[in-house]
Amino acid sequence: MSEDSINDKWPELKKFPESVEKNFISSLSAMPDALSESQIRDWYQQGISLASQTVRSWESAAHFFAVSPSVLKSMPYSYFEKWMECGEKLCNESPTLASAYFESSPGTMSQLRSRHIEEWASLGDQLYKGTWKSSTLACRFFVLSPILLSQLSFNQLQTFSQFLDKLAHRSYDLALECLNLGEQIFPLVGEDKDAFLSLATALVETGWREVKSFFDSGAKALPRIDPDERIRFLQLAENLVKNGGTNIPGTMLEISQSLAELDQEKHSVVLALSESLLEFEPLAMPDFINSSPMIFEKLTTSQFGKWYEEGVNVIQNNPDAGIAYFKVESAHSENTIEMLSSGIEFDRIKTVMEMYCRGLAGAEIKLSSTEALVEKNIGWVSKNSPTTEGSTVFVPTIVDRYPTKEENFAWFKVVSTHQVAHLEFGSFIFDFNKKSALFDDLRAILEKKQLDAIENSKKSNEILDESSSTTEFSETSQNLEKAWISDMQRFFNLFEDRQLSLDIFTVVESARLDAKVLVEYPGIKTFYLQVQNDSLDDRPDIKELPAREAIVEFMLRVSLQQYEGVSIPLKYKSEIQQIIQIMKRVTLHESLVEDSAEASIRIYAIIASIPNEDIPEEDWEDPSFDDEEDYEDPDEMEQMLMDMGMGMEMELRPEGEEDYETMQEVEYRGDFKPELSQLMNEMRMQQQDQSGGAQGDPLTQDQLKELLENSAELDMQTVQGEIQESSGVFADNLIKEAGTNLPQSPDDNQGKYVHVDEDGGELQPGEPETFVYDEWDFRAEDYKPRWCIVKQKLMQEGDPAYFSSTLNEYSTLVTRIRRQFEMMVPEMLRKERKLSDGEDIDIDDVIENMVDIKAGSSPDEKFYWRRNKVQRDVAVAFLLDTSASTAEAIDEGKGRQDEWDAPDDPVEYMVWLRTRRGQQMRRSYKRIIDVEKESMVLLINALEAIGDVYGIYGFSGYGRENVEYYTVKDLQENFSDKVKRRIDRIAPLHATRMGPAIRHTAHKLNQIDARTKILFLISDGRPQDRGYSREGVEKEYAVHDTKMALDEAKKIGINSFCLTVDKSGHDYLKTMTSDMGYEILDDINDLPERLLVLYRRLTM
């Protein structure tokens, strides 16, 4: 069509910008042929009238023409007219809006029934309120309609737009954001859009500010929930909204997170109970859900139901108690769980079992959970396998494998007993050179043969190839020459297949220990055997294993007392017979860990000569052995050792042989790592040696790394990363764990024993209230004269209310202690005899008097007696460690973090903040110093009852010229409000220089006239300060000075007692307090009570 003819036919087009005409022309040809001339004309007219409406409405017209053909494709002409009409109406209101309408029409119409055209247009229209912001929203609504409709039904779209409309009343921005989020969220909501939308609408009414985060969190929360249960989840949330719940989005996130921690099949259980909980106390519902994962760890589903029901009982009587119950923040709730569950939790039995282990092993053993060990990342990776590394026994956090508590506890005991057996019966004190009790010792011979073989191969290598690099063997030999190799390592170096030898040794040693336990502890025999027997259930099918592995497996079964029903490869029957005899010997009473080693060598020799091949099904049989015969070393032992020494088997290995793979461990025996354990022990010892007087070169980090890489005990695959890398990590962690300070390179340890503060000289006390004291240098065996300055200050004054609130908090204890202390008073009423006047005459003394008269010797006229309040003549000074370390939290696990965001609205924010603060105040963690303070309060309360002279002092300091000494209550001072105020201000300060503080206290006590003088030191750890104890190198210095200070006190008649909460206190306290008393508190929380008990005991 030429331009002219267009101009003729559609003259109005020229009035508008070019694009109108252009779009019209191109669409015209695309309009269906079926349209009549008049219909085309109507269409044209419609466009022109749009374009003519306002200055800028030509744009809408351009859009109108552009989309018309495709719109027409999805509807009959009659509806097309409706569509045009709607467009016109919209354009009347706003051309922009109309543009958006037209633009999104092709997409929308393909998904929308034509009859909904008008309604759809009016949805957009309703959103438009004539303002600029509302226009943006309405336009956006049209633009997104196609996408939304792909997710929502038209009805739902209506609900959504109504929701937007409502929200827009509050905030257009928010409505717009929600509209945009809809695109992401609806696909996630799945089938439950109605519920979601109704919840959203409900939220607008109750807390419209949360709506956006509701969309946000909805997008995160919903995918976590079983798709079938999402609707219930949403309904719960809506219910919460209706019942005045706040922070719905945060709550949704939280509870969805909790649900996500549960297996999906549990969702319906939890949600069903949650729904029924709504009837009683809707606000408890989130707590209930949030607690459920933790509870499901302990309870079965039916037990869970019972726990819930008990909670409902509680909540009906007292809603607050019910909420606490469902949060599991009430004793009742915990006890209910404990009562219902058959499982045994580590935490609940820790104290008892730790003591049990200590009793058995006779060492300062700690009991800890395997999780803690895995976290240390020092080579142990399994969270379920009990184990020990020589000083701590690790057990699983929870045991719930048997139906009853008794059995689970018994399992715990079996496991602990087995682990402790490693320590009790000396698995880790293996000594390469120590004679075994029951075998001819082959270790040294084998080592010699090995060295010879290396020597020879070196020689021949030199002949063959001068330039050849060192072989693998010579590396081993270098290892052997290093002083730094544990005996266990040296032993395993004897074997070519380290894994195989480790497995053999593990089985043999476990068998030895089990035998010992069964003899020594007949009381747990029954269950021990049952656990052994139960372990058989998880064993692999022996017939599937290649020969070597099968034999190791067989050994293991024997060690678990399974003598029947295990098949063995027929052709190795005599070898196996021998192995059994060897193992049997190890279970004899006299056997030592060295016997396990010797047995392992022999068994290894036997197994190493067997190729690790698959055995055909028919070659297996159930063996029967006559166990009469006793094992004797075969004649060819010499040859076998020779072979082993040369590492010959490698070359002899047949084709098709498989690599030896390690056996599957037995759960109750756990993860036995003798090499690593010994290494750690030695590192710890090295640490101690160093501070005493070094012997031998210390192990360097690189050496340690190398040692670790050689070990078969580190399953490097289990740990991500390169072997090189992870052994480095292990090395670092091990060093930390052993508490050693290994030098990076051997030569940076010069000046090791130079005391940091060696330079500088005597100090002069300048200001008043400062005192100067000598310090004992144990290396020089002499005092450093006038070395430390003690600055005495009065403690600042704080709030006296602290005093009474502490007494309130401990009211039961206070009453009890007060009673005990008051009972001391009659005890102190002593009958005083030989008085010239008194309550009554003493018959004995009267007789004596008469006798004296008769006998003619000078009679004693004093024969009255009286119950006299004997002056309790005790003066005691309490010296409190207020060093920085006392700021440590006592129970770090409790410090829970709250995740949700602060609300935006200032008013809500204030409310939120206040409740949060309140919670923190109540829940705030306790520090060591807090317990010290509380103890002082109780102490004062008790001491005031008996009237002893007492003083309370705190000390800390930084450096020798600055030992801070704070008086809380001076010895001569009377108890007053001031003292109460000062207690409140006791706070952690700096370091712990004990010596001068003790000297100063002794000095004070010395000025008091009392028959009994006591210095009571309460501390949280060893003495240390800048220049007083260089950590890791010279802790000794401080300990010795402290000891000397205590000795000095003793010389002037002051008795000392140290009470500390440092678990590792035994090592230095013994030295420090030598003859005097000390006690280590296992639990700092016992401090108040213990302190008083000790005080009573000390002064009676």
Place this chain on the structure above:
Amino acid sequence: MTTKTLYKSYIIEEYQLDEEPYYVPVGDEIELFEAAYRERLPLIFKGPTGCGKTRFVEYMSYKLGVELRKNSKRTDDSDSVNLPLVTIACHEDLTSSDLVGRYLLEGDQTVWIDGPLTRAVKAGGICYLDEVVEARKDTTVLIHPLTDHRRMLPVEKRGELLEAADGFLLVLSYNPGYQSALKDLKHSTRQRFVSIEFDYPPLEIEAQIVQHEAGVDEKTASQLAKLGEKIRNLKEHGLGEGASTRLLIYAGKLIASGIPPRRACQVSVNWAVTDDHSVQQSITEIIASIFE
């Protein structure tokens, strides 16, 4: 005279042993005692309760008495040669008169009665002052002149100085365990004695003792000894002192008379050593492991 018992609550035992007391030596204590006795050096026994101190001194007095008799065969009056053992349990009301002696009225007359210490001094026996720290400090001073070369006991009331008979030896016992700071031996006292340290015997010996004393079989005895060892491992963890040999013997006796072992240990050992509930539970578990 009932009032008398009110404060005269001490027990005086004066006896010579006719039968050899059962005693199993643990270390070199017998040689030490013999050597000290030869030189008449006073002794102090340090050690926890129930570890055999009293038994040891009984044993030694018998043993030395027998030797004395043997050596004096020639004189043909072996009966008169003996070594009596005088044990005095100390307590805080113990006065010097209680030790040395006092006049009593007898009709018109006053009669001097020797106190146990005087008797021992005169008879030339071994005087064993049990738990000496319990005694008043002024009482302990009384023994000072007895312990140096003078070997004299001043009897003030009678104005005489008594020289100890040749066989006399002073032995103190002292439990350094959890002592009150108020009660400690004066240095000047402590330094006059040779001290022998006692501790609970090692497992095998203790088993042997328990077996003999309680009359139980070997297995039970060694189980009891093992229990003792394990409980002592818990010292300093809420246990002031470990289970004494004496307690183990008690348990053994109960077992011998038919009480089930776990129960017997529970009542005689566990509840005696601690009040701490969790320590008790731990010990219960140890008992349950050791005994069927």
